[in-house]
Amino acid sequence: MSVFIDQNTCLGCGHCLNVCPGDLITLTDRNTALINEPERCWSCAACLKSCPHGSLKLFLSPSLGGRGLLLTARLKAPSSDNKKAGPIRWTVSGPDHLTEIITDPIRTDGY
Amino acid sequence: MLTHKNLEFEALIIGGGAAGCLAAIKLSQKGIKVALLEKAFLKRSGCLAAGVNALNAYIGQRKTPLDYARYALNDAHGLARFDLLLSMAEKLNKQVSFLESIGLTVHKDQTGRYAERGWRNLRVNGENIKPLLAEAVFRAQNVTVLERTNATHLLALPGRVLGAAALSRNEEAILFIKSRAILIATGGAAGLYRPPNPGLTNHRLWYSPFNTGGGLAMGIKAGAEMTTLEMRFVALRCRDTFAPTGTLALGAMAEQTNSFGREYEADYGRTTSQRVLGARREIEAGRGPCYLQAEFDREAKEQLYKAYLNMSPLQTLKFLEAERNTPFSYPLSLRVEIASSEPYVQGGHTAGGFWVDTNRRTTLKGLWAAGDAAGGAPQKYVTGAMAEAEIAADDMAGHLNRDKNPKIKIQHNFSVTQAQDNETYALLCRKIQEELEHHFKTPPGVITDRNLTEALQKTMDLYAGGLGTGYRYSLAELREAKKTLKTLEELSRDLPASDIRDLLNLWEVREKLVVAQSLVEHLSARRETRWPGFGEFTDFPEKDDSFLVYINSALKEQGGLKIIRRPIVRVERYEHE
Ligand SMILES: Cc1cc2nc3c(=O)[nH]c(=O)nc-3n(C[C@H](O)[C@H](O)[C@H](O)COP(=O)(O)OP(=O)(O)OC[C@H]3O[C@@H](n4cnc5c(N)ncnc54)[C@H](O)[C@@H]3O)c2cc1C
Ligand code: SF4
Ligand code: SF4
Numbered sequence: 252m253s254v255f256i257d258q259n260t261c262l263g264c265g266h267c268l269n270v271c272p273g274d275l276i277t278l279t280d281r282n283t284a285l286i287n288e289p290e291r292c293w294s295c296a297a298c299l300k301s302c303p304h305g306s307l308k309l310f311l312s313p314s315l316g317g318r319g320l321l322l323t324a325r326l327k328a329p330s331s332d333n334k335k336a337g338p339i340r341w342t343v344s345g346p347d348h349l350t351e352i353i354t355d356p357i358r359t360d361g362y
Numbered sequence: 363m364l365t366h367k368n369l370e371f372e373a374l375i376i377g378g379g380a381a382g383c384l385a386a387i388k389l390s391q392k393g394i395k396v397a398l399l400e401k402a403f404l405k406r407s408g409c410l411a412a413g414v415n416a417l418n419a420y421i422g423q424r425k426t427p428l429d430y431a432r433y434a435l436n437d438a439h440g441l442a443r444f445d446l447l448l449s450m451a452e453k454l455n456k457q458v459s460f461l462e463s464i465g466l467t468v469h470k471d472q473t474g475r476y477a478e479r480g481w482r483n484l485r486v487n488g489e490n491i492k493p494l495l496a497e498a499v500f501r502a503q504n505v506t507v508l509e510r511t512n513a514t515h516l517l518a519l520p521g522r523v524l525g526a527a528a529l530s531r532n533e534e535a536i537l538f539i540k541s542r543a544i545l546i547a548t549g550g551a552a553g554l555y556r557p558p559n560p561g562l563t564n565h566r567l568w569y570s571p572f573n574t575g576g577g578l579a580m581g582i583k584a585g586a587e588m589t590t591l592e593m594r595f596v597a598l599r600c601r602d603t604f605a606p607t608g609t610l611a612l613g614a615m616a617e618q619t620n621s622f623g624r625e626y627e628a629d630y631g632r633t634t635s636q637r638v639l640g641a642r643r644e645i646e647a648g649r650g651p652c653y654l655q656a657e658f659d660r661e662a663k664e665q666l667y668k669a670y671l672n673m674s675p676l677q678t679l680k681f682l683e684a685e686r687n688t689p690f691s692y693p694l695s696l697r698v699e700i701a702s703s704e705p706y707v708q709g710g711h712t713a714g715g716f717w718v719d720t721n722r723r724t725t726l727k728g729l730w731a732a733g734d735a736a737g738g739a740p741q742k743y744v745t746g747a748m749a750e751a752e753i754a755a756d757d758m759a760g761h762l763n764r765d766k767n768p769k770i771k772i773q774h775n776f777s778v779t780q781a782q783d784n785e786t787y788a789l790l791c792r793k794i795q796e797e798l799e800h801h802f803k804t805p806p807g808v809i810t811d812r813n814l815t816e817a818l819q820k821t822m823d824l825y826a827g828g829l830g831t832g833y834r835y836s837l838a839e840l841r842e843a844k845k846t847l848k849t850l851e852e853l854s855r856d857l858p859a860s861d862i863r864d865l866l867n868l869w870e871v872r873e874k875l876v877v878a879q880s881l882v883e884h885l886s887a888r889r890e891t892r893w894p895g896f897g898e899f900t901d902f903p904e905k906d907d908s909f910l911v912y913i914n915s916a917l918k919e920q921g922g923l924k925i926i927r928r929p930i931v932r933v934e935r936y937e938h939e
Contacts, residue, residue, distance in 0.1 A: 252562040253676065272411040273565075274402045274510055274531065277923045287863075290562050293571050294603075296675040297406035300489075310680050312563045315602040320686065322679050339489060341671055343682050351682070355487070355668045 252289035253310055254298060261306040267298040299324040305342070312358060319346045363799050364862075366537045366791070371397040372430035373758055374526060374541035376513045376577060377407030377548035380744050380753040381733030383495040384457070387547050388755035393760060395541060398505060398526055401512040401866075402572060404496040408549055409570045409734070410744065411711075413489035415672040416608055417468070418460070418743035419454050422481035427451035432483060434741040437633045439892050440910055441590060442713050443738035445720045445936045448752075450739055452751035458484065460748075466496045479612050489672045491744070492703045505776045510787065511537065512866055513576060514798070518584035518788045520919075522727035524787055526580075529869075534862055536798060539793045542728055543758040546716065547751060548597075550708020550734040551575025551877045553815070554869075556823035556830060557704050559602070566676070568597040568604040568703045575707065577735045578715065579873035582880055587717040587725040587916040587926065589737040591877075592884035594705035595712040596833065596896045598638045601701040603672035606656055609666065610698060616656035618700065620649040628685070634711070638702050638895030642832065653697040660692050703897065704829050707881055710734035710742045712896065713882075717914050717928075720935050722754035725916070730754040738912075801859040803870060809853050811868040818874055821846045826882055827897045840886045848881065851875045880915055880923060887913045887925045 263282035276298060279285045284307070299307045301319060305325055311317025325340045344350040373389050375382045378400030382510040388394045400407055402714040421430055431447035450836045458476070462468050476484050499505055510531035517538065525540040565571040567786035582588060599607055610616040617625045618641060626649075641652045658666065670678040709715030715737030716724045724731050732754045733747035742750065757929040773841050825843035827835035835843075854875055857868040890906035891899050914926040 253566070259509045264666075270406050272407045274839050291565050291571065291903065293411065293565050293567070294676045295406070299409050299675075309675060309679060311603075311676060311683060312566075314560055314563055315566065315676075316680055316683060318683055318687065320679060320683050322675060322682075324675070339671075341675070341678075343512040343679070345686060347686075349686075353664075353667060353671065355489070355671060 252293055253294040253312055254286055254289070254292055255308045255310055256284050256286070257306040258283050260304050262304060264303065265295075266301045266303060270297045270301045271321065277333060296322075296324060298325055300339070306344060320344070363802060364795065366538060366795060367413045367535050367694055368538050369397070370539070370540040371395055372540055372762055373397075373543040373545070373546045375399065375547055376526060377408070377733075377735070378404045378496075378499070378507070379547060379549055379733065379747070380495065381735075381747040382545070382547035382647060382820065383499050383749040385547060385751040385755045386435040386499050386505045387502050387731065388752055389759060390504045392755075392759040393504065396506070396757055397505045397541070398499065398507045399511045399513050399526075400507065400509050401541075401576075403509050404499060406492050406505055407575065408492070409571065410492040410495075412675065413673045414491055414744060415486060415488055415669045416612070416746050417458055417484045417486055418482070418608065419741060419746040420458055420476075420478075420482050420484050421451060422478045423475075425481050427454070428452070433482070438593070438713055438740050439633065439635070439905070440930070441593065441912070442740055443890065444932050445931055445934050446718070446739035448934060449720055449753060450742065450746050450749045454745045454750055456779035457745040457748040457752075461491065461494070462765060464498045466491055466494055475771060478729070480717070482937065483608070483612055484598065487672055496518055508537070512869070513580065514549070514869055515794050516580045516584040516729070516792070517787065518726065519786065520585065523584060523729040524790070527791070529798070529862055529866060531824060531862055531866070535695050536795060539822070540787065543762050544729050545751070545758065546577040546581060546729065546731040546735050547733050548577030548722070548735050549573035550706055550710060550715070551578055551874065552706055554707065554818070554822050554874055554878050554881065555826075555828040556699065556819040560602070566604060568599050568606075569706045569708065573708075573734070574870045574874055575877040576870075576873050577731070578707065578880075579727075579876040581724065581729070581731070582714055582917065584726060584729075584791065584874055585917045586729065587914050588880060589713065589717040589912050589914045590884070591707050591714040591737075591881045591915070592888045592897075592913060593712045593893060594712050594881070594896050595708055596638050597711070598641055598700055599703060600677055600680075600883040601651075603674060603677045603680055604701075604703055605670060605677035607698070607700060608655060609669045610654045613669065614656040614658065616654040616698075619653050619655050619697075620644045621651055622649060624649075625838065634894035636894035641700055642702060642895070651699045653699055655695065655697045658692075658694045658696055663690070663696070670890055702829075704823075705827065705833065707877060708734045708816055709739065711740055713737050713740045716934055717912075719841070719937050721757035722750055723757065723937055723938065730786070751924065765816065798865065800855075801857055801865055804856050804858040806858045809857060811864075811871045814850055814854055814857070815871045815874070817850055818847070818878060821850070822878055826878075826885060833897045834900050835897065837886065842883055843882045847875060847879050851879065883915055883923050883925065884913050891906065
């Protein structure tokens with residue numbers, strides 16, 4: 252288990268339902284995302300990249316050395332003329348409220 | 363109960379990963395109507411879910427495919443198929459061009475040529491490699507993609523395959539798909555052994571936990587010959603996250619060091635198995651933990667973070683956690699602790715999988731295999747899996763077009779009429795439906811797919827050379843494994859299910875039990891220790907060249923497996939008898 256779903260910002264748009272390599276994600280009856288059987292999660296971050304609202308966050312379990320940092324990924328849709336142009340923006344935030352942004356110029360597939 | 367649906371396609375591909383996607387594209391280009399079955403979603407399924415940051419199989423400018431084949435053969439300590447390696451190696455660079463043409467960013471040098479890292483490795487920004495492949499499939503004509511569709515059975519007669527059965531989560535139905543050319547591209551098998559991380563993190567493996575050996579199990583049950591399953595893959599990776607280490611070892615030229623700071627790799631040798639062994643021996647001798655260690659300036663460190671975000675974001679998070687705890691100063695001497703994984707059966711890094719001929723035909727008529735599901739050709743990686751898929755697709759197309767041409771008489775070595783054939787097909791479908799529906803009729807009890815999976819993993823760990831025993835196993839232990847696995851398999855036939863997801867979960871443990879039993883037979887048959895890094899047979903601790911043969915297995919007609927020893931193939935073409 253290593254994905255935290257921010258119930259306050261999830262809008263239930265359902266984008267994350269169609270990417271998980273383990274087909275683990277569904278919507279609750281309150282229309283927010285839910286990881287069924289979270290212990291089956293591979294921590295691959297595929298779902299993070301599909302969420303347009305940054306509501307899915309990857310964390311490292313304490314048994315793997317984690318202390319509470321959260322990682323989100325935001326993809327920018329590619330500009331039409333150059334498929335490789337759209338960057339991916341990773342945001343790391345911690346319990347200390349310090350945030351750090353890492354931008355990687357990979358082509359992305361939008362959301 | 364389950365509704366069912368009958369479908370028919372010229373070609374059928376099972377598994378939409380690197381190999382499956384490429385095969386679909388190739389068959390479509392040849393005008394063949396093909397269905398691609400994927401248990402999850404094409405966009406990010408399989409090993410490539412998180413991305414890659416290198417293409418590990420490539421022929422550098424000063425090298426040839428022959429060099430690659432020799433290198434892989436040597437790395438496997440002689441036990442690989444020359445014909446498979448060579449035919450794959452010849453098509454590696456073509457896959458790189460293809461990936462670049464669909465949008466993959468491959469790093470180049472100042473002269474505009476691919477920037478080679480070593481002689482067989484290219485750096486890429488590959489976070490999006492799977493979405494790119496998936497988009498290419500969705501753009502292709504003639505391809506029907508069936509997502510959330512998990513193949514469970516081959517519809518097989520002795521020696522040939524007529525189709526496949528699959529459970530569709532979208533349609534809540536069982537699909538019976540008839541096809542004259544079927545490709546297994548389901549990857550290898552994870553989850554046979556107790557994993558290194560506990561409880562909630564037990565799926566944080568190196569290999570994809572969703573590649574559960576389904577294709578192998580279907581093949582075994584249909585009577586296909588399997589090869590070299592006993593050459594399990596044990597991955598030496600970053601501790602905790604099991605993220606790949608190539609970025610550190612090849613990218614930053616990091617060396618393995620023990621806790622005394624001594625570099626030890628040269629003491630053990632540099633084949634994949636020897637490198638895994640080195641770390642283990644150092645730890646056993648009390649010199650652990652072991653690390654990959656390299657110097658970084660600030661920019662190199664940032665590059666490293668990005669590289670891991672491209673393929674294993676959890677590892678970057680781990681670096682960031684460490685950095686927040688103790689801010690780095692530069693130049694930074696970064697030590698990443700390494701650990702070896704539980705064993706996997708997969709034909710991508712090692713050689714376990716379907717026994718195929720040079721065209722990637724299995725021993726069953728109408729069935730091909732490519733990628734991590736196919737045996738005999740280790741060191742495949744993404745481009746090798748794709749190369750195999752291309753070879754298989756070419757041959758499948760040839761087979762279908764030959765059949766289409768009425769002037770050529772096809773010689774079937776069985777004489778059934780079409781009507782009889784249809785009847786047999788219907789009977790096969792009915793039997794499978796009954797087998798699956800049986801689980802809905804079973805009342806819930808105390809045996810569940812979860813506690814059976816635990817039992818399987820514990821048994822394999824203890825008695826078939828898992829992490830817990832330092833990958834050691836003895837004849838007596840393997841006998842225990844056989845006994846327990848048999849009982850577990852009997853129990854698994856009566857697992858209860860109330861919906862299709864239950865059914866898929868219990869099917870997963872059923873297929874793992876099939877693969878595990880074959881694996882144990884293979885381990886018992888190879889009475890030597892050829893790859894000590896991947897496993898040590900305590901009764902036969904040395905390499906013994908009378909075992910320089912392929913250990914193959916196939917189902918006997920009366921049930922049970924027979925072991926077949928096949929001589930090493932040193933020629934460029936190999937055909938089944
Ligand atoms: C963590 C990791 C990192 C890697 N990094 C690199 C790298 O940097 N460079 C490199 O060159 N190689 C890398 N590799 C190797 C490479 O990813 C694999 O060799 C390659 O993806 C194998 O392709 P495949 O098609 O055989 O399997 P996969 O790509 O895994 O595809 C198998 C597919 O079959 C589907 N499937 C399985 N069972 C069924 C079923 N019963 N019914 C329907 N569908 C099913 C799965 O969902 C999956 O989509 C890495 C592998 C791993 C695990
Ligand atoms: S991290 Fe990967 S495996 Fe886990 S829920 Fe998200 S997409 Fe699924
Ligand atoms: S993609 Fe994001 S916002 Fe949409 S359902 Fe998933 S978590 Fe919620």
